[in-house]
Amino acid sequence: MRPASSPSPLASSMPESGAPGAGRVLGPDHPLAMRAAARLLLEQRKTLATYGHDGDPWAFVRDCVWTRDEVTGRVRRYPSREYAELLVRRWQEYPLLAVPKSRRMVVTWLFVAVNYWLARFSPHAKVAFMARKLGKTETEGSAELVRRAYFIHQHLPATFPPCETEYSIGFLRFPNGSEIVALGEGEEQARQHTFTSVLADEVAFWDHAFETWVALRPTIEGGGRLTAVSSAGPGFFKDLVHDQLG
Numbered sequence: 475m476r477p478a479s480s481p482s483p484l485a486s487s488m489p490e491s492g493a494p495g496a497g498r499v500l501g502p503d504h505p506l507a508m509r510a511a512a513r514l515l516l517e518q519r520k521t522l523a524t525y526g527h528d529g530d531p532w533a534f535v536r537d538c539v540w541t542r543d544e545v546t547g548r549v550r551r552y553p554s555r556e557y558a559e560l561l562v563r564r565w566q567e568y569p570l571l572a573v574p575k576s577r578r579m580v581v582t583w584l585f586v587a588v589n590y591w592l593a594r595f596s597p598h599a600k601v602a603f604m605a606r607k608l609g610k611t612e613t614e615g616s617a618e619l620v621r622r623a624y625f626i627h628q629h630l631p632a633t634f635p636p637c638e639t640e641y642s643i644g645f646l647r648f649p650n651g652s653e654i655v656a657l658g659e660g661e662e663q664a665r666q667h668t669f670t671s672v673l674a675d676e677v678a679f680w681d682h683a684f685e686t687w688v689a690l691r692p693t694i695e696g697g698g699r700l701t702a703v704s705s706a707g708p709g710f711f712k713d714l715v716h717d718q719l720g
Contacts, residue, residue, distance in 0.1 A: 521633040527595035531588045532562040539587045540629040541580065541622075549629075558584055565701060569694050572677075572702045572714045581703050583622060585673050590623040592671055593652040594637065599670040601654045606680050608644065608658035616656035617644035619675060623654050664689035671699040677714075678707030687714070 502508070525534040536559075539552040552558070561581070564571055565588055575581035586603070593599045609615025624641050640647040644656030657663045659680045672693055677683050687710070694700050704711045
């Protein structure tokens, strides 16, 4: 046992009260604090130049996006795959895009990510995520897709400037006036708005896919994007992918 008079190692390593530097907090005008703030501002500017509005959406996905497996709960960075970059380039180039998928391709996460990028960095963008059902909770239907966008937002690198969003089930709003909304399939839902971008998920299993698609045409005619992704299935989506709608 240590003699009662012997100081503990912890006590001997702590500065005495009144010692120089004890309890000192640097104010915002201190040179060290000012240099740290300047470095942070420089990093934020570099981040926006690389990944922001004038940057590359694929670089944003590759370097900044984390996903969560909806079955296992595992969180991991979006996998860098050649097909994923190709799909992003097609998304940039073609306003109308139909993509067959398998679960292992993580295609839905990819298009949630680029639409998040669009809304985050393009003022007053109106983005819709559509599924067969709207979803009553954030784990169902198109509301679950909006939750994925919010998950991406919450897991961006610390070098991104702060961005306070408004989030509720099926809704995500940004300070620049942009928003991402959840909608269920149906022509009445689609006709109510003209969107900057629409992501339609698992279209092969919609009950009213063709009617919804027709109702979304003003989005394309108004200069917006319409992206349909789905697992393989017969019917409308297959005809859309093979350009056989007639």
